[in-house]
Amino acid sequence: MPSMAIQLQRYLPERDSTPHWQAFNVEYDDSTSVLDALEQIKAEQDSSLSYRWSCRMAICGSCGVMVNGVPKLGCKTFLRDYPKGLQLAPLGNFPVEKDLIVDMSRFLEHLTAIKPYLIAEAAPQGQPHRQTPAQLARYKQFSNCINCGLCYAACPQFGLKPDFLGPAAIALAHRYNLDSRDSGKAERMAQLNSDNGVWGCTFVGYCSTVCPKGVDPAAAVNQGKIASTLDGVIQWFKPAKASRNKEQR
Amino acid sequence: MPMLNKNASQTTPHRSDEPIWWSLFSAGGVCVAMLVPAITLLVLLGIPLGLVSAEQLSYQRLHALVFHPLGLGVVLGAMVLPLFHAMHRIHHGLHDLKLAHGRLAKWLCYGSAVLLSLLVLGLWFSGLG
Ligand code: SF4
Ligand code: FES
Numbered sequence: 373m374p375s376m377a378i379q380l381q382r383y384l385p386e387r388d389s390t391p392h393w394q395a396f397n398v399e400y401d402d403s404t405s406v407l408d409a410l411e412q413i414k415a416e417q418d419s420s421l422s423y424r425w426s427c428r429m430a431i432c433g434s435c436g437v438m439v440n441g442v443p444k445l446g447c448k449t450f451l452r453d454y455p456k457g458l459q460l461a462p463l464g465n466f467p468v469e470k471d472l473i474v475d476m477s478r479f480l481e482h483l484t485a486i487k488p489y490l491i492a493e494a495a496p497q498g499q500p501h502r503q504t505p506a507q508l509a510r511y512k513q514f515s516n517c518i519n520c521g522l523c524y525a526a527c528p529q530f531g532l533k534p535d536f537l538g539p540a541a542i543a544l545a546h547r548y549n550l551d552s553r554d555s556g557k558a559e560r561m562a563q564l565n566s567d568n569g570v571w572g573c574t575f576v577g578y579c580s581t582v583c584p585k586g587v588d589p590a591a592a593v594n595q596g597k598i599a600s601t602l603d604g605v606i607q608w609f610k611p612a613k614a615s616r617n618k619e620q621r
Numbered sequence: 622m623p624m625l626n627k628n629a630s631q632t633t634p635h636r637s638d639e640p641i642w643w644s645l646f647s648a649g650g651v652c653v654a655m656l657v658p659a660i661t662l663l664v665l666l667g668i669p670l671g672l673v674s675a676e677q678l679s680y681q682r683l684h685a686l687v688f689h690p691l692g693l694g695v696v697l698g699a700m701v702l703p704l705f706h707a708m709h710r711i712h713h714g715l716h717d718l719k720l721a722h723g724r725l726a727k728w729l730c731y732g733s734a735v736l737l738s739l740l741v742l743g744l745w746f747s748g749l750g
Contacts, residue, residue: 528717566634571643574713601640617636 373399376451378409381461383468384420391468393459394418400451406460407435407446410472423472430584433520436463437472443525443582463525465534479521482537486545486563491556507552514547514592516585523579523589529572536572537563539579539589546592549599561603562617570596642709642731649706652698660699688748696745701738708734 375397383391396417398409407425414421426432428447435446438461440454451458466474495501523539524530530538545564549557564570573593580590667673686692712730716722
């Protein structure tokens with residue numbers, strides 16, 4: 373079996389004052405993923421190594437790491453594609469807790485804030501909510517998000533300003549706003565309308581490049597800008613009702 | 622897992638004024654994308670290739686075109702909106718480069734777009750007579 377040199381960013385908070393690089397050698401074949409390589413290191417070379425994973429099939433979203441500086445899912449990235457070697461580091465733009473484990477609570481707060489669930493009246497008599505294929509097609513792409521956070525590691529605006537709701541949260545808000553069964557748009561727009569909502573985005577588009585599920589959060593954010601502009605115009609023309617957002621500064 | 626900040630979902634943030642600047646930016650971008658290639662083709666290729674005679678772009682003709690009432694549309698599309706487009710990019714570029722992101726930068730950027738636009742419009746109206 374061929375072997376590959378892997379540089380790992382290590383950080384053990386009880387021992388290290390700053391992260392540092394450590395070199396490992398792993399054996400691999402065509403089917404060895406980055407996650408497999410980490411398991412090999414932990415099992416055979418250094419049991420103190422920490423990283424997150426669960427499903428090993430690109431569905432739980434827990435194994436995100438920076439692979440040669442690019443946010444990737446460890447279980448969906450293969451050593452065979454990196455003949456020159458690998459550098460693995462924790463996801464960018466998040467505080468590092470230990471080794472490859474980051475603190476994602478900021479991302480989760482943003483997700484919570486946009487109410488990423490169906491806000492709808494129960495369908496009558498236990499009937500299912502009916503939806504046509506055309507209604508489904510409007511949001512289907514945006515519903516594939518696995519909350520892996522790769523897009524946050526890719527987003528320079530989230531890096532500059534962690535209060536920015538960020539790609540996945542906005543994509544999910546957009547996903548529910550587009551859902552014909554949902555009636556919670558008014559509750560979500562207040563968040564999207566703010567400087568930290570859709571307007572925190574300057575359309576860099578790297579989020580969509582790194583997304584492992586083809587969600588295209590950048591498209592959602594920019595469709596959200598149109599939605600937010602229309603929302604503003606509509607609010608303008610009906611001043612009698614309480615404004616959705618607080619008074620403008 | 623650290624405790625989530627429950628308040629994050631309950632506070633109602635201010636509505637951003639970005640839709641105004643973003644709309645001007647977008648309109649300016651569309652105008653630039655349509656007008657600049659057309660003008661470039663006309664001047665850089667049209668004349669050398671003999672497709673357009675230099676006569677057709679003479680001062681008198683262009684003057685008449687620009688100061689025609691419909692010429693105001695050309696002035697808005699070729700100068701005013703692109704000014705807002707450019708200053709919006711510069712404003713966000715300053716933030717991205719961590720050079721400036723406060724109110725002052727915003728006032729300077731959009732303020733200069735407004736002032737230059739007023740200058741352009743002033744010249745246009747004074748040239749009408
Ligand atoms: S939008 Fe894509 S990259 Fe972002 S969290 Fe969802 S699946 Fe991950
Ligand atoms: S381990 Fe679940 S997405 Fe990689």
